[in-house]
Amino acid sequence: MTADRVLPDLVIGDLVINPPIIQGGMGVRVSSSRLVAAVANEGALGIIASVGLGEELPDTTPGYVNRAEFGLRQAIQNARKNTRNPFGVNIMCALTNYDNLAQVSCDEGVAAIISGAGLPLRLPTLISDRHVKLIPIVSSARAANLIIKTWQKRHSRLPDALVVEGPLAGGHLGFSFEQVEDLEAFRLERLVTEVIEVARQYGGIPVVAAGGVFDGNDVARFLRLGAAGVQMATRFVCTHECDASDAYKQAFVKCRKEDIVVIHSPVGLPARVIRNDFVDRYLRGERVTFGCPYHCLSTCEPAAARYCIAQALVASYRGDMDHGYAMCGANAWRCNKIVSVHELVQEVVQETAAALRSPR
Ligand SMILES: Cc1cc2nc3c(=O)[nH]c(=O)nc-3n(C[C@H](O)[C@H](O)[C@H](O)COP(=O)(O)O)c2cc1C
Structure with missing residues (x-):
């Protein structure tokens, strides 16, 4: 830790991140170039969500x-x-163009690929460049073990870090509906401790805690538990630099705790979203007729899906909340204003430093 760095580094091989915060990838276009550059300029690790980036291009491609x-x-x-x-x-x-997106990320020389919503068992076959850090997202020690063993056996490679995502996270969840309800059994603190135990057996792979990490007290708690850093997404939506529309951000600022619900997503996983008229129509069983021009998700069955999630998320990204919804973490109701990325990161860093200084 250097003098101007008040928090410990998040060290992932030769990649050193300070403050030890990863901004979680948020599709569709919620975390794109503007947010990611602003986060990177604060020293944290910005993550572009690769899903849905082709939607806004002119028809010439x-x-x-x-x-x-x-x-x-x-x-x-x-x-x-x-x-x-x-x-x-x-x-x-779950993306059908997964291999291509991984290849493009590698060609463009990004520092890290973070991959979840399924088990990224094949990722090392696609990326031979060891400079690109490969970071799976897991929801259990069992999944961490399986990925580590598979990568070791088939690719002689270990994950460079592991993100452990608990049931309070935003977007798609790696848990069943029943598990999402049983917050005690699947508390992030417990999952992180279990995954750290697995990671220790392989030389101490850095473990990053994600899902419901909201303020510096949360960050300090996970650092004290032995996490190397945290991944936060929901808080970054409420920033000026976030790439989503103002209507998307306002949905966060205005929502109440009871507006946050977990629904079945066409991806085949539960997803946490902010309830609005579109969500209510879906919950009542209404169906939006759509044609599927591209089959973007391997787990989606367009004939059975009651709406196209890609269209819904493109609509909300653009600010048309009548035809889509905002995905969010369980703590989104605690966001009450839009701030700059600098202000947010500074606030979280100062809170974390103060919490780490105070007795347990
Ligand atoms: C709007 C939104 C979109 C998300 N999209 C993705 C995604 O495309 N891929 C992914 O792996 N995780 C996605 N996530 C999960 C985040 O990357 C992150 O791990 C999680 O939300 C952390 O919990 P928090 O939001 O409580 O901080 C999304 C989360 C949100 C809030």
């Missing part, structure tokens, strides 16, 4: 895979124009 590839390259290059610091990309395992 044909084909879903090409458009998604072009969109991701553009987002990485735009972020790089505004920061010299490292940043990464989030790729969900």
Whole structure:
């Protein structure tokens, strides 16, 4: 720790992050180049969500895979124009163009690929460049063990770090509905402790805690538990630099605790969202007729899905909340204003430092 660094570094091989905060990837376009560059400029690790980046391009780029590839390259290059610091990309395992997005991230030289919403068992086959840190997201020690053993056996490689995501997280959840209800049994503190135990057996792979980490007291609690850092997403939505529309951000600022619900997503996983008219129509069983031009998710069955999640999330990103919704973490109701990324990071760092100084 250097004098100007009040918190310990998050060390992932030769990648040193301070403050030890990863901004969680948020699709569709909620964490893109603007947010990610601003986060990187604070020294934290910004993460571009790779899902849905082809949607806003002019029609001159044909084909879903090409458009998604072009969109991701553009987002990485735009972020790089505004920061010299490292940043990464989030790729969900359920994406049908997973391999292509991983390859593009590697070609563009991002610092890290963070991958969840499924088990990223094949990721090392796609990325031979050891400079790109490969970081799976897991929801249990069992999943961590399986990934580590598979990577070791098939690819002679260990994960560079592990993000442990608990049931209070935003977006898609790696838990069943019953597990999401049983918050005591699946408390993040418990999951993190169990995964750290697994990580220790493999030389101390750094473990990052995610899901409901809201303020510096939370960060300090996980650092004291032995986490190397935290991943936070919900708080970063309520920043000026967040790439989503103002309507999306206002949904966070205005929502009450009871507006936050967990629904079935066409991805095949529970998802936490802010309830609005669109969500209510879905919960009542209404169906939005749609054609699926690209089959973006391997787990989605367009004939059975009651709406297209890609269309819904593109609509909300653009601010059309009548045709979509905002995904959020369980603590989104605690966000009450929009601040700059600098203000947010400074606040969390100062709170964490104060909490670490105070007796347990
Ligand atoms: C709006 C939103 C979109 C998200 N999209 C993704 C995504 O595309 N891929 C992913 O792996 N996680 C996604 N997440 C999960 C976050 O990366 C993060 O791990 C989690 O939300 C952390 O919990 P917190 O929001 O309580 O801080 C999303 C979260 C939010 C709030």
